[in-house]
Amino acid sequence: MEFWKDETEPIKAFIELFNRAKQDTELYEGLKKVNQLIWFDYTENGPNCSFYVDCRGGEVKVSPGKPDDQPDLTMSLSADDAHRSWSNKLNPVMAITRKKIRIKGSATGLLKLAPKLKKVATIYNVTLKDLGWESKIIS
Amino acid sequence: MKGSTGHFLSVNLSDGSTNSFCPPIDYYSRFIGGAGFAARLFVERGNFETDPLAPDALLIFSLGPFAGLRLSGASRFSAAACSPLTGHWADSSCGGNFAPELKFAGFDGILISGKAEKPSVLVISDHTAKVETYPELWGLGVEKTTAALKHKFGKASKTLVIGPAGENLVKFACIINDGHSAFGRAGLGAVMGSKGLKAIVVRAKDRNFIVEDPIACRKLVSELNSRIKESVTLSVMRENGTAANLEGGVHLGDVPIRNFTSNFWEEMAEALTGSTLSEKYLKRRANCDFCSVACKRIVEITEGPFAIPKGPGPEYETIVSFGSLIGSMDLAATCKAGKMCNDLGMDTISCGATIAWALEAFENGDIGVEECDGLQLKWGDINTIINHLLPTIAEKRGGLGELLAGGSVAAARKTGSKTREYNVHAKGLEAPMHDPRGGGHGLALTYAVSHRGACHVSSPMLFMEMGACYYPEIGFDYELDPLSSENKAESAVLAMALGSLENSACLCQFADREITIPEWVALFNSVAGFNWEIHDMMKAGRRIFYLQRLMNHRYGLRAEDDKISSRLLTPAVDGAPEGIKIEFDKMKTKFYNLMDLDPETGIPSSKTLVDYNLETEADIILKG
Missing domain, CATH: 1.10.569.10 (Aldehyde Ferredoxin Oxidoreductase Protein, subunit A, domain 2)
Incomplete structure (x- = not known):
C-alpha cells in the first residue's frame, strides 16, 4: 500500500471520517437519503480491511468489517484508491470505467452523494490531520 | 454484403412509384450505414441546390449493419436531409423498434423524393412497398395517427409519424416512432411534411438476419449483452x-x-x-x-x-x-x-x-x-x-x-x-442541454465542428470528458479535466471519428460505452465481414466526418462557421465553472492542424482526401 502502514489504518481513518460527516447537517441528511446498506470492501489489502455504512431507516451507522445483512451496494477497491477517492482526487466515473472501482448493487444512492465529495474531502483532510497523519494528505 | 440486405427502397411520392435498388457494394465498408451511408447516397443522387422543403429534396432513412441484431443499443437508425432549420446537411438518429423491422422487411433504408398530391402513408412489408392516400390522417396528432395506423395495419406494425408541426413545416418538426422515440433534431419532420407524407408503416414476417460469422457473432453479442445488463452506469440509467x-x-x-x-x-x-x-x-x-x-x-x-x-x-x-x-x-x-x-x-x-x-x-x-x-x-x-x-x-x-x-x-x-x-447554437442548431462551460470544454469544440451543428450525440466527447471512456488501443488512455482545454483537440479527433462510427453503425451512445475498441472491430467483422483492423475502422469514421464536411462546404459553410454562440464562451457567473474561460480558438486551431483542415475553407487537403479515398466524392461535391 502506498499510503497505509497496515490494513487497520485506512479503516480507522474512514470510520472517523464518516462519524465526523454525520455531524454535518447537509451530509447527514444526504446520507439518510441514500437509504442503503453500503459495504466498502477493501479486502484486497487484507481480510479486515473493510467497513460499512448503514443509512437505512432514517439513521446512519458506521462500523468496521462486513455487515451481517446483505449489502444493497458493495464497492470494492484498494485502500489507496479509497484514500484518493475520499480526498476527491479520484474521478469516480473514470475509476469505474477502468475497473479500479467494482460495484455490485444499485449505485443510485451514491449518485446523490457525488456532488458532496468536495465537502467530504475537506472533512477528510481535517480528520487525517487530527489523527496525526498530515503526511497522508494529498495536496 | 452480410448484416445488410443490399437493397434500398426508393419512393417517388409525386407519382407514387416505389422501387428497390442496390447501392454500390463498396459504400457499405466505406460509409458503413446510417448517417455515413445516407450522406454518400445523397452525393450520388441528391441536388445541393434544392430547397430543403422542395418536392425534389431527398429524405433518406438509413439503417446500420447491426439493426436486427439482438444486441442492446443496436436498434437505432438515421434520417438525413438538407435541414430546413440550418440550411445545410444534417442527420438525426432514433431508437425504438422501426429499424429492425425495416431490415427484416428486406431494406437497408428508404430514399424518398417528390411530393404526394394528397396526404399519404408509405406502407412497407416483406420486400414490397406502396404509397396509399390517407387524407383523414392529416391534421391529427402523433398519438391518434399512430393508433389509427396500428388499428389498420396491426399492433405489430411499426410506425414513423409526423404531427401537425411537420405538416405546417415548423422548422424543428420531428418524426416519431411508435409514439415514443424521435428523430428529434434538424427539422426532418418538416421535410417529411413538405412531401405530404404523414407516416411510414412497416411490417415484416421474416426475422432472418444473416451475418458473416454466426458463431463468433453469437458469442460476442452474448458477452456484450451480459456486460451491458450488469453495467453499473447502465443499471443506474435503467433505474432512473x-x-x-x-x-x-x-x-x-x-x-x-x-x-x-x-x-x-x-x-x-x-x-x-x-x-x-x-x-x-x-x-x-x-x-x-x-x-x-x-x-x-x-x-x-x-x-x-x-x-x-x-x-x-x-x-x-x-x-x-x-x-x-x-x-x-x-x-x-x-x-x-x-x-x-x-x-x-x-x-x-x-x-x-x-x-x-x-x-x-x-x-x-x-x-x-x-x-x-x-x-x-x-x-x-x-x-x-x-x-x-x-x-x-x-x-x-x-x-x-x-x-x-x-x-x-x-x-x-x-x-x-x-x-x-x-x-445558443452552432451552425443554426440549438444547443442541447449540456453546457460546455461545466460539462466540458471539449464539448464546445465538438459542438462547433459537428456537421449538423450543436449536437451532443455527434461524438462521445461528453462521455470522454467525464471519464466514461477508456480506449488505450487508439491512444485514449489519459484522464481529461473537463474544465480545461488540455488534450481536448487530440481527444476531439478521436471523438469525431468515434461519433461518425456510432451514428453510421447506429449504435446507442449509452450502451456503446461498454464496448471496447477491439470488440467494435470484432462486431463489424463478424456481422458485416469487413475484415477490419482497428485503424481501418477509425479511418472509416474519419472518412465519414470528412465527407459530411465536404457536403457542408458545398452548402456554403466555411471554417469561420465552426463556432458556437458567444454566450457559451463567456465565463459562467455562478456554479462550479464560475469565471473559467473556454480557450476555444486554441482548441480549434489545434484540431484543424491535427485533422489537416484548411483554416479558411474548413475542408481537408487534397492529400488527405486521397488518403481517405474520397477523391471521387470530392470531385462530385466540389466540382458538381
Whole structure:
C-alpha cells in the first residue's frame, strides 16, 4: 500500500471520517437519503480491511468489517484508491470505467452523494490531520 | 454484403412509384450505414441546390449493419436531409423498434423524393412497398395517427409519424416512432411534411438476419449483452432514466438554466432529477428493441394542472428543455410539455431553446405583448408555454407562431441584432442541454465542428470528458479535466471519428460505452465481414466526418462557421465553472492542424482526401 502502514489504518481513518460527516447537517441528511446498506470492501489489502455504512431507516451507522445483512451496494477497491477517492482526487466515473472501482448493487444512492465529495474531502483532510497523519494528505 | 440486405427502397411520392435498388457494394465498408451511408447516397443522387422543403429534396432513412441484431443499443437508425432549420446537411438518429423491422422487411433504408398530391402513408412489408392516400390522417396528432395506423395495419406494425408541426413545416418538426422515440433534431419532420407524407408503416414476417460469422457473432453479442445488463452506469440509467445524473450535472455546472445564463440552481437539481421522476410518476420502464438498458420511461400523473394518462415520459433533454432552461423546476410540467411536443411532432430541444430565447427577449423588452399576440412571457411560466405557446408554434398561429416556428436563430434574425445575443447554437442548431462551460470544454469544440451543428450525440466527447471512456488501443488512455482545454483537440479527433462510427453503425451512445475498441472491430467483422483492423475502422469514421464536411462546404459553410454562440464562451457567473474561460480558438486551431483542415475553407487537403479515398466524392461535391 502506498499510503497505509497496515490494513487497520485506512479503516480507522474512514470510520472517523464518516462519524465526523454525520455531524454535518447537509451530509447527514444526504446520507439518510441514500437509504442503503453500503459495504466498502477493501479486502484486497487484507481480510479486515473493510467497513460499512448503514443509512437505512432514517439513521446512519458506521462500523468496521462486513455487515451481517446483505449489502444493497458493495464497492470494492484498494485502500489507496479509497484514500484518493475520499480526498476527491479520484474521478469516480473514470475509476469505474477502468475497473479500479467494482460495484455490485444499485449505485443510485451514491449518485446523490457525488456532488458532496468536495465537502467530504475537506472533512477528510481535517480528520487525517487530527489523527496525526498530515503526511497522508494529498495536496 | 452480410448484416445488410443490399437493397434500398426508393419512393417517388409525386407519382407514387416505389422501387428497390442496390447501392454500390463498396459504400457499405466505406460509409458503413446510417448517417455515413445516407450522406454518400445523397452525393450520388441528391441536388445541393434544392430547397430543403422542395418536392425534389431527398429524405433518406438509413439503417446500420447491426439493426436486427439482438444486441442492446443496436436498434437505432438515421434520417438525413438538407435541414430546413440550418440550411445545410444534417442527420438525426432514433431508437425504438422501426429499424429492425425495416431490415427484416428486406431494406437497408428508404430514399424518398417528390411530393404526394394528397396526404399519404408509405406502407412497407416483406420486400414490397406502396404509397396509399390517407387524407383523414392529416391534421391529427402523433398519438391518434399512430393508433389509427396500428388499428389498420396491426399492433405489430411499426410506425414513423409526423404531427401537425411537420405538416405546417415548423422548422424543428420531428418524426416519431411508435409514439415514443424521435428523430428529434434538424427539422426532418418538416421535410417529411413538405412531401405530404404523414407516416411510414412497416411490417415484416421474416426475422432472418444473416451475418458473416454466426458463431463468433453469437458469442460476442452474448458477452456484450451480459456486460451491458450488469453495467453499473447502465443499471443506474435503467433505474432512473437518462436524467439519472441530472442532480450531479447541476453541481458540475453542466445543466443550462434560464437560457444558459446560469450554471447553478440547487433546489432544481433534486426536483428534476431522474430518481424524483421514478418516485413520483414512473409506472414502468420501456426499451428499444432488444435492449436491456430500458432507459425509456412510462409515466402517469393523476392529478393537478399537468395530469397526463399513462404514456411515454420525458428523457433528460426534455426535462431540462422544459425545466431549468425556461426557469421552471416543475417536473410534472416537463412531462406534460414533452407529451405535447411528441403529439405535435416537435423537437423538444429546439422548441424549448426557442421558447427560452423568446422569454429572454420579452424580459429585455426586445419583443412585447404586441409581438406575442397579447401574451405576457416570463421565466418559469410553464402554464403559458403549455397552454398557448406549444400549439401556437405547431400551428404557426399568428405573428408569434410564425416567429418561433422558424427556430431561435431565424427568430433573432427577424427581431433584431440584440436578440442574437440570446441565441445558443452552432451552425443554426440549438444547443442541447449540456453546457460546455461545466460539462466540458471539449464539448464546445465538438459542438462547433459537428456537421449538423450543436449536437451532443455527434461524438462521445461528453462521455470522454467525464471519464466514461477508456480506449488505450487508439491512444485514449489519459484522464481529461473537463474544465480545461488540455488534450481536448487530440481527444476531439478521436471523438469525431468515434461519433461518425456510432451514428453510421447506429449504435446507442449509452450502451456503446461498454464496448471496447477491439470488440467494435470484432462486431463489424463478424456481422458485416469487413475484415477490419482497428485503424481501418477509425479511418472509416474519419472518412465519414470528412465527407459530411465536404457536403457542408458545398452548402456554403466555411471554417469561420465552426463556432458556437458567444454566450457559451463567456465565463459562467455562478456554479462550479464560475469565471473559467473556454480557450476555444486554441482548441480549434489545434484540431484543424491535427485533422489537416484548411483554416479558411474548413475542408481537408487534397492529400488527405486521397488518403481517405474520397477523391471521387470530392470531385462530385466540389466540382458538381
